[in-house]
Amino acid sequence: MANYRAAMIGLSWIATDPPPPAPDPVLGTSTPYSHAAALAAIPNVDVVAGCDIVPGLRDQFVERWGSRWPGVRTYDDYAEMLAAVKPDVVTIATPDFLHADPFIAAVEAGARGIFVEKPFATSLEDATRMVEAARARKVVVNVDTQRRFxxxxxxxxxxxxxxxxxxxxxxxxxxxxxxxxxxxxxxxxxxxxxxxxxxxxxxxxxxxxxxxxxxxxxxxxxxxxxxxxxxxxxxxxxxxxxxxxxxxxxxxxxxxxxxxxxxxxxxxxxxxxxxxxxxxxxxxxxxxxxxxxxxxxxxxxxxTVAGMEAGIRDMLAGIETGRRTASPxxxxxxxxxxxxxxxxxxxxxxxxxxxxxxxxxxxx
Ligand SMILES: NC(=O)c1ccc[n+]([C@@H]2O[C@H](COP(=O)([O-])OP(=O)(O)OC[C@H]3O[C@@H](n4cnc5c(N)ncnc54)[C@H](O)[C@@H]3O)[C@@H](O)[C@H]2O)c1
The missing domain is CATH 3.30.360.10 (Dihydrodipicolinate Reductase; domain 2)
Structure with missing residues (x-):
């Protein structure tokens, strides 16, 4: 199984909240409900960097997840982050109207997989250029309309x-x-x-x-x-x-x-x-x-696997096997x-x- 270096764009609650406590320490599980909690549940993914324009959210991200991914770096500019760390996979949780530019930047930086929040885009023009960019570079995409997972x-x-x-x-x-x-x-x-x-x-x-x-x-x-x-x-x-x-x-x-x-x-x-x-x-x-x-x-x-963790695992399976993701x-x-x-x-x-x-x- 390959190891993946991941980078996260947007570090609000939906990206970084800790996992909810498991109802039972042995039998119980709670479905992770943030990008970081989902990524953390996948052993062969290493989050190497995160980006947000708000300094306090960058600090909170490192406080919450620094022990899981020692050495994780933060950036205030996603273009700079993508150029510096060249991630294999990217997760995007920026505001609804701001998915297209980081998405295309991630494609152009060589990401092999992108897990992007819904709504995919707020204009048809943005959605079209996103699909065309991903198809041109054969980037595997899963959109987090998570009922599909x-x-x-x-x-x-x-x-x-x-x-x-x-x-x-x-x-x-x-x-x-x-x-x-x-x-x-x-x-x-x-x-x-x-x-x-x-x-x-x-x-x-x-x-x-x-x-x-x-x-x-x-x-x-x-x-x-x-x-x-x-x-x-x-x-x-x-x-x-x-x-x-x-x-x-x-x-x-x-x-x-x-x-x-x-x-x-x-x-x-x-x-x-x-x-x-x-x-x-x-x-x-x-x-x-x-x-x-x-x-x-x-x-x-x-x-047995659901929610964002399933969505990210499904994206990795798409990279490894070429199979279609659940939410392309x-x-x-x-x-x-x-x-x-x-x-x-x-x-x-x-x-x-x-x-x-x-x-x-x-x-x-
Ligand atoms: N799948 C779900 O169930 C679910 C649930 C909640 C939110 N969402 C989606 O997640 C996305 C984020 O939601 P939110 O409420 O946290 O939005 P938000 O408006 O709080 O933005 C998210 C983060 O992006 C950061 N950001 C803004 N511009 C940036 C930039 N240029 N570079 C880096 N970071 C930047 C903001 O500082 C903020 O921390 C939205 O698209 C939303 O619809 C999905």
Whole structure:
């Protein structure tokens, strides 16, 4: 197993929080919920440097993680850090609108893998140049829309891919609560639609939260700090493979992300607490045909690694074996393209906004 030298860009809580205490010292584990805690759980990764523009966060990073990675250095300029340490892998947790430049700098500095926070980008132009840069240098990317690294979500995805609902047709996604911000938090919800649809989006109809009628078509957020700078939204997405997605995402509804998937043979319900599936079959043909009794069962995953640790391990596996990651850049581009089309549709009187196919073929 190769050893990897890692560098981290952005050192706020999501990058450096210590791992939560394990519920049981022997049996219990808590899923690490920061980039550093996830990296620390992987023995063959050595974090050699971290960068933030805030001095106190650089000091806190060394206090928290210096004993795990003795000799870790800090920088206030990521370009300088990348040139000095030439990392194999880079993690990025800068503000929502500031992922593209450090991402491309990491690609150009020779990184072989990048683990980058959601939203992948807040403009389609940024997302496109990120994908093109990574593809040109064959950099393995995993985007931290971490439900893709959740055992329930991965098991549900496998269930659908095996055709157990029949051909997936409709996807309903719900997100709510006052932090249902179109770029910041919808990134997770729309990614669920993209994850299960498995196709490029073709067109979108969208409606923004009341009060945002004149929002325009550009991101005007402040990195998710104030809820007034990003609207909630409802939208309808037509994917090129015929799958249709509905997303209800206004702020005046309960928080949480829930997904319902429907095909001819069943319905799968999924949230952060678990997943269950109801299967129903048409038995026989014509006038003699009868529906089977609906059968509902929980989906019980069999994975042992989850969350960011799984996402980073998955990126390393991509480097070593060439296999596709669970959350590749081309899929994150689809989410950015959908959100871009939502605001274009809303600005155009809720008419459908088309999405041109990307210049690449997404990994299947
Ligand atoms: N996957 C998840 O569940 C999850 C959860 C929380 C946050 N996030 C994402 O993580 C990212 C960071 O979130 P946040 O709330 O900590 O954001 P933030 O606005 O606090 O920024 C993160 C850090 O980046 C630093 N920074 C800004 N410019 C920099 C630069 N040029 N070079 C180096 N560092 C720089 C800031 O000082 C800050 O410490 C966001 O994109 C957010 O959406 C994801």
């Amino acid at each position: 959740s055992p329930y979500h991965a098991a549900s995805h496998a269930f659908v891919q095996q055709g157990k609902l029949g051909k997936l047709s409709q996807i309903m996604v719900e997100i709510g609560g006052e932090r249902a911000l179109l770029w910041r938090n919808h990134a997770h919800a729309v990614d669920q639609m993209v994850y299960f649809a498995d196709s490029d989006p073709a067109w979108v109809m969208g409606e923004l939260e009341p009060g945002f009628e004149d929002y325009g078509t550009e991101y005007r957020g402040d990195g998710g700090r104030s809820i007034e700078t990003e609207p909630g939204a409802n939208y309808y997405v037509a994917f090129r493979n015929g799958v249709r997605g509905y997303l209800t995402g206004m702020k005046d509804t309960m928080p949480g992300i829930m997904v319902t998937l429907r095909g001819p043979d069943g319905r799968l319900s999924l949230d952060d607490e678990g997943a269950s599936v109801t299967v129903i079959k048409l038995i026989g043909h014509g006038a003699q045909a009868e529906w089977s009794k609906p059968r509902t069962e929980r989906i019980s995953p069999e994975y 850049a081309e899929h994150a581009w689809r989410s950015v393209a959908i959100i871009d089309a939502v605001v274009r549709s809303a600005a155009d009187g809720n008419r459908p906004a088309t999405i041109a196919p990307p210049p690449w073929a997404a990994p299947g």
